[in-house]
Amino acid sequence: MDIDVTVTIGGAAGQGIQTVGDLLASVCHRAGLYLMVINDFESRIRGGHSFMQLRISDEPVVAADDKIHLLVALNRETFDIHAGELAEGGRILMEEDGAGGSDEALHVVDVKFTNLAEKAGGKIMTNTVAAGAALEMLGAPAELVVKVIESHFGGKSKSVLENNLKAIQMGRDAVANTDFDWHFKWPDRKPAGKMLSGARALALGALAADCRVASFYPMSPATEILVYLAGFMDRFPLVVEQAEDEIAAINMAIGASFGGVRAMTATSGGGFSLMVEGLGLAGITETPVVVINAQRPGPATGLPTRTAQGDLFFVIHAAQDEFPRFVFAPRTLDEAFETMIRSFHLAEKYQVPVIVLVDQYFNDSLSITREKWSVPEKIERFLVSDADMPDPSSYKRFAYSESGVSPRAVPGAGRARVMVTGNDHTEEGHLSETIADRNGQVDKRHKKMLKMAEEMNGPDILFGDSRLLLVTWGSTDGVVREAVNRLRKEKHDVGAVFFSDIWPFPTAPAMDALSGCEGFLTVELNASSQLGGLIRRHTGLQADGAIVQYDGRPMKPGHVVARTKQYMEGGQ
Amino acid sequence: MTDVSLYHNDFENKWCPGCGNFGVLNAVKSALAHMDIPPEKVLLISGIGQAAKTPHFLNCNFFHGLHGRALPVATGARLANHDLPILVHMGDGDCYGEGGNHLLAAMRRNIDVTLLIHDNRVYGLTKGQASPTAEYGFSTKAQPFGALSDPLKPIPLALSQGVGFIARGYCGETDHLSRLIQKAIAYPGFSMIDILQVCVSYNPVNTYEYYNERVYLLDETKHRADDWHGAMDLSLQGEDRIPIGLIYQKQTIPFTKRIKTLEHGPLFHRSFDPAAVQAVLDDL
Known part of the structure; x- marks a missing residue:
């Protein structure tokens, strides 16, 4: 990678972090760069601390980085929380008054976001000023920045557009000629792929699968999936209906499927809990239905806006007694799109419920698609007349x-x-x-x-003949992939195994993948290593350790590298 | 008129002899026969309870689902195919207890289905507990000192929520009930008939004698079905005399008429257009 820069934009909810992040992401996307954008926010509308982290590269990126190169601090708290993560040579854009006398203050580039915004036409444009400053630090070409502003604010009134153009320029001028080690030469390429969130990839997969009824009750982090799908109701034979509760949501989907159309619902763990009786109804009535569970931490309400992989056992066993079901945990945007098409297909082929297990990190993160997405020419319905x-x-x-x-x-x-x-x-x-x-x-x-x-695919394998294998599932894929590459650069004999087809458990390929190594560690966002338990149950193979994290935050590659080394050195 | 025997089936009936559900079952068959709706062109959806078993005892399509959840299933089926007549059978516990939230939502959506509540004021399937419509003080094994809650009043509830077709039937007046069901099926929008039903096993109070002494036909009174206030007064009166018939009717916009994409025909009959979806993907 010639370019590998991480920019973090932090502030209080309501300060417009999203706008800064979206503008930066759009500029990078249009220049043909790759991106991974993670969203970290609290469960509140105003205040608190939120941030967006963009990792920008000329090559595909699959995980967030551990260090920050450019920190855009819209408030003092962002500085306090994130200044310690600054890479050597990194810089911080903020209003100097907020930095105080700390060591990190030396890296601050003073930008009077608020004053400049007021000069451009109003305090509301603080975030546009910040975006301009950040883009200038990175060396983004002026014409491209202007184009993005024009398309972002083009739908608003003329004065809004003009003021924002002024604001972005003021931000750029404020940091012109500032030294920054990660100022890079921007390519002039076509976009590398579509820039999308995981939630939207799932929605588009449902549309491509000819889903015609989607019912849901709003719940983070699943809401965006069907909110986005709802925007297509005017153009397709599709009804997206907000149900009175999750129980209604799944029963509505079952009724629609019984009535002859493909149907789905989407929720998070708490809503899934309410849907469980309905899941059993789909099981015993052999009614095809697709249910997305976007995981978040905690029983009951837990951490509503954060991420986890704690529902693996739950969805495999949900509902009383036994009945067949599929469980898939897509790892990337491309796989999510394909998984939805496959899920609707398999649900009807076998007349069973299919659960698609994703998480907040996957749903809310933006990245770039790698493959061309094609819609199936024909939908096979497996119906008789x-x-x-x-x-x-x-x-x-x-x-x-x-x-x-x-x-x-x-x-x-x-x-x-x-x-x-x-x-x-x-x-x-x-x-x-x-x-x-x-x-x-x-x-x-x-x-x-x-x-x-x-029908189940075996796990994806990276350097499978290594002595030590890291074994993971779902969206933790990218982090482990990057960790393996870093470890191998340091000459460690480490590979990885990635599961996305979870249930019925692909026992034989799992055995093949895991029986040759000297040892394996599972890497998961839950406390008890549920995948490790599943592997043991079906193959008899016992993991030699587990790298688990359950704080609700996405895992970082550096953490996986450190913990793997610790294991290799005999610690645990 | 279709021969009513077309709706008979030989599946063993599981109700107690003398059960009020028989009257409802006969009224449904008679209504379908009068409207010439063949068995394969009607869908019955039910929850759980003795009432919810009704679909098994006549020839029809049916989905016998979960306790309380028949209305969401009916909503989904309606969205899939808005040309197929749907009757929903629920008991008072099923509809007003377990499924209360879904009833409120169905009223607000105005889904065009006909809801028949077999209201016997007691739980039959679970052997005799007080239901949401049981009188305060109604004594059962589970409520040995009498039910502690006041009864839910379905008709005023429906009136207050703007339901466009509200009626009360009686299982002992099958022909009258059949005519009500026919009107309800023909009504475009959510139609609801609360049916006074006798439970011969667990409700010794609300018996055939009890109702026969009290019910009177609204058709024979001066009540006009478009008089909302009159309907409210009627439905809040005590039980010395109980009116049966069409209590209230007004024109409404049914749910499926509120959804633009359904103007092009039932979702089930629409064709898939991969090129249109591909265009969406390519434009991202």
Whole structure:
């Protein structure tokens, strides 16, 4: 990497950190650079401390960095919290009055954000001034900066645009010719890919999968997925409906799916808890439905705006008794898009619920897509109609079959009557308490697991023949990938194994991936190493240790490197 | 008129002999036959309870789901296919207790389904506890010293929330109930019939004799169905005399008519346009 700069913008909620971050990100994206932007905020509308961290590079970046090169401190608190993370040679943009007499004050570049904003036309443009100063520090080309401002504020009144152009210039002038080790020569390339949040990638995947009903109850960090999807209601056969609660959300999705269209819901752990009975209903009625659980820490309310991977066991086992389901934990934007298409497909192919497990870090972070996204030409629905039946009037929704999958017809679509119940039932779909029906239907549902297991991809492997392997899942992928690369640069024989297909657990490929190494450590954002437990349960292989973190913050590569070295040196 | 026997099925009925649900079941079959809605062109959705078993006892499409959750399922099914008539069967515990929030939301959405509440003021499936419509003091094994809460009043509740079709039926007046159900199905929007239903096993108070002595037909009074205040007065009166019939009706905009994309036909019948989605992706 020729370019690898981390910029952190911090301040109180309501100060416009998002605007500064968005402007910086847009400029970098348009110049053809790669980006990883993480959002760290508290559960409040005003005040507190929030920050956005952008890692900018000429090559794909998959994780946030440990050090900050340029800190944009919109208030004193940002300086206090983040000045210690400054890399050697790093600089801090802030109003000097706030810096006090500390050592880090030496790195401060005094920019009178507020005064300049007032001169440009109003205090509200403090964030635009800050963005201008930051972009100038990085050496961003003036024409590009102007273009981004024009498109960002183009929809507003003419005076708003003009004032912001003034503000951005004032910010640039304020730091002109300031020494900065990470001032770089900007490429002039086409954007490397689409710049998106994880939440939007999931929504676009649902759209591409022909999802037609999406119901949800707002809950961080899942809300953005269906809020974004709702914007497409006017152009597609799609209804996004805010339900009265999560129980309604999943039951609505089930009703829509029963009614003949692809349907989904999205929530976080607390909402998922409320959906659990509905999940079981989808299980016993064999109704396809896709449920996204965007994880956050804590039972009950926990840390609403922060990240975690603590729901792995929960979603695998959620609801009483047993029934087949899929669980996928996509790791990247590209994989999230594909996972949604695949989830809707598999939900209908096997008539089961599919859970897509992501997290706040994934949903709220922005990065650049790597692959071209294509929409499936045809959606296979796995439905039957009268024409497929010798006698539609004797149609049996839960007929026994070799694969366990019964013919699925849609009510009202033909002469076949579709009868479904959440009680144990006959092949026709009527209530039954006989041993034969109970055992027959349980066996029928479980038979599906055989073919479902064959659909699962094994883990992705990086330097798989290494002595030590780091094993992780979901969005922690990027951090571990970067940690492995750093460790290998220091000649450590370390590789990694990344799971995104979680359930049915891909036992054989997991065995293959893990039986050759001398040892492996799991890396997860939960306290008990749930993936480690799952691996042990299915393969008998016991991890030699676990790097876990449960403070609600995203993991950093430096932490993984340090903990891995500690293990290799015999500590733990 | 369709032959009513088309709706009969041979699935063993699981209600107690003399159960008020039989009257409701017969009224539903008769209504569908009068409206010439064939069994395969109607969808019954129900929650959990003796009332919620109704769909099993006639020929139709059905989704017999979870306790309290029939209305969200019905909302989803309605969105998928707004051409298919939907009847929702719930008991008083199912609808007014477990599913209370969904009832409020269904009223606000004005989803175009017909909600039939088999209101027997007692829990049957779980063997005789007080329900949300049980009178204060109603004594059961679970409430040995009498129910402590006041009963929920469904009709004034629906009136206060602007529901456009509100009626009360009685399981002992099957033909009358059938006519109400027909009107409710024909109504564009959320239609709700609270049905006085007798539980012969667990409610010794609200018996056939109790209702036969008290009910009278609204059709034979001066009440006009467009008179909201009159409807409110009627529904807040005590139980010395109980009016049955269409209590209130007004024109409303049904939920599916509020959603622009549904103007192009039911979602289920629409085709997938991969090029349009690809264009969205390419424009990002």
